[in-house]
Amino acid sequence: MMNRRKFLYGAAGLGAVGLAATMYQGTGFSEVISGKKLQMPPLLDATQSGRFELQAMAGSTDFTGRGSAPTIGFNQSYLGPTVRVKRGAVSAGISNAINEPVTVHWHGMLIPGEQDGGPHQPIDSGESWSPELTITQPPATIWYHTHIHGRTATQVHAGLAGIMQISDGRDGDRGLPNSYGVDDLTLVLQDRRFDENGQMIYMQNMMDVMHGFTGDTMVINGQVGSVASVPKGIVRLRLLNGSNARIYSLGMSDNREMHLIATDGGYLTAPVVLTQVQLAPGERIEILVDFSSGGDVSLVSGEDPNQGPGGMMGRFQQLRNFFSNSEFTIIPFVVDERIASTHDKIPDALDGRELTMAGAISTTRHLSLDMGMGPGMMMRGMMGGGMSDQMTINGQSFDMNRINIEAKRGAVERWIIRNDTLAHPFHIHGALFQVVKENGQKPRPEHLGWKDTVLVEQETELLVRFDHKASREKPFMYHCHILEHEDAGMMGQFTVS
Numbered sequence: 001m002m003n004r005r006k007f008l009y010g011a012a013g014l015g016a017v018g019l020a021a022t023m024y025q026g027t028g029f030s031e032v033i034s035g036k037k038l039q040m041p042p043l044l045d046a047t048q049s050g051r052f053e054l055q056a057m058a059g060s061t062d063f064t065g066r067g068s069a070p071t072i073g074f075n076q077s078y079l080g081p082t083v084r085v086k087r088g089a090v091s092a093g094i095s096n097a098i099n100e101p102v103t104v105h106w107h108g109m110l111i112p113g114e115q116d117g118g119p120h121q122p123i124d125s126g127e128s129w130s131p132e133l134t135i136t137q138p139p140a141t142i143w144y145h146t147h148i149h150g151r152t153a154t155q156v157h158a159g160l161a162g163i164m165q166i167s168d169g170r171d172g173d174r175g176l177p178n179s180y181g182v183d184d185l186t187l188v189l190q191d192r193r194f195d196e197n198g199q200m201i202y203m204q205n206m207m208d209v210m211h212g213f214t215g216d217t218m219v220i221n222g223q224v225g226s227v228a229s230v231p232k233g234i235v236r237l238r239l240l241n242g243s244n245a246r247i248y249s250l251g252m253s254d255n256r257e258m259h260l261i262a263t264d265g266g267y268l269t270a271p272v273v274l275t276q277v278q279l280a281p282g283e284r285i286e287i288l289v290d291f292s293s294g295g296d297v298s299l300v301s302g303e304d305p306n307q308g309p310g311g312m313m314g315r316f317q318q319l320r321n322f323f324s325n326s327e328f329t330i331i332p333f334v335v336d337e338r339i340a341s342t343h344d345k346i347p348d349a350l351d352g353r354e355l356t357m358a359g360a361i362s363t364t365r366h367l368s369l370d371m372g373m374g375p376g377m378m379m380r381g382m383m384g385g386g387m388s389d390q391m392t393i394n395g396q397s398f399d400m401n402r403i404n405i406e407a408k409r410g411a412v413e414r415w416i417i418r419n420d421t422l423a424h425p426f427h428i429h430g431a432l433f434q435v436v437k438e439n440g441q442k443p444r445p446e447h448l449g450w451k452d453t454v455l456v457e458q459e460t461e462l463l464v465r466f467d468h469k470a471s472r473e474k475p476f477m478y479h480c481h482i483l484e485h486e487d488a489g490m491m492g493q494f495t496v497s
């Protein structure tokens, strides 16, 4: 990248700890470097017990050192633990200790609608929910988050989300780093805004709803300004875009290679070498990065194609130069030679499933994601009339009582998704899909694996296979994963029978 940014630390890696906070402005982004070592979410390993518990609870978090902000988390004050599970039966015990209903949706888990945790499965304050999850899918990094209709954006912003790993315990055989928090790092990417007292600013004004909320400060695993310590070798990064709306264009500050090994649905068939990778809200990727040269380097991002001057109307400028000087830091790394490095080689092949869709395509569906940008909506928005039902799919705003699509179990369907103005990350519950075409062309390399969420720029063609049942009472959702758009109605629901 042209705008290389170097971080200067003490001679020894961890000498950085305690570095005086520095802050500077670049492109409106506050870059705070506290120098504190990045902490992983606590690991809740349920692979042996086959059960885990999560409690939604209110707390407070001092993100900035300027004061504690009210937050919500699972089992802690902000975000939740990394829940590690394996194939087979898993009992989840969810309880709600906050004063409003929440749900827990397992984003990326292939299970029937009854266990999906969508808007039809609210857990009222003081109540609990105990789904039995039967996990049949291959290893993957997935996540869980609340999905209360109309409140998802607010509750996720406040912290109700966490990472889940579906593991088969065989990553050693695959030659992949797998020591949690040592050479296998979990990075939950979120952007937030803070006031001078460290309070999170989240008001949902009209512009925030239209563009989706974006912040000016990166929060990684609930921490601002932290630095990740890594061994001098190959390190695995599991990245989740847990932001409400921001789309990241990720790269290393010195342009070094990133080896993509997994996307939403799990491993690829072989690593793919990239120097930049896009990550839209809801998506996950796993990459291997070689730190054996020892130098300090950062994960950085280019600007969000939906924001900035070209944003709203700049649909055809979304591919504008990634190497503009709008780059900001996601997380700096320091190589600490005291951490044992156990991997020095990128595997040649992985055991991900080939992208095959057995069976003929039964149905083609066209879905148009619309923001109702007409004068009436603008007027209503400006008059304070709200935008709660302004976002639509095929002209219909989300209705809890309407089933939009009825799919058949085992069927492969072609879904052609179109956009009006902004790029929208499109997510389907309870199924994985294959991206066939994007804007009339071959998909981006990072969209070549099995996916459950994909950024639709103009037109994206998917092949989706429905393997799990969902009833009219507990249907699956498909929606934009810009959470403000989802809450404003850019969502539909489907049954699988």
Ligand SMILES: [Cu+2]
Binding pocket: 423, 424, 425, 480, 481, 482, 485, 486, 490
């Ligand atoms: Cu959207």
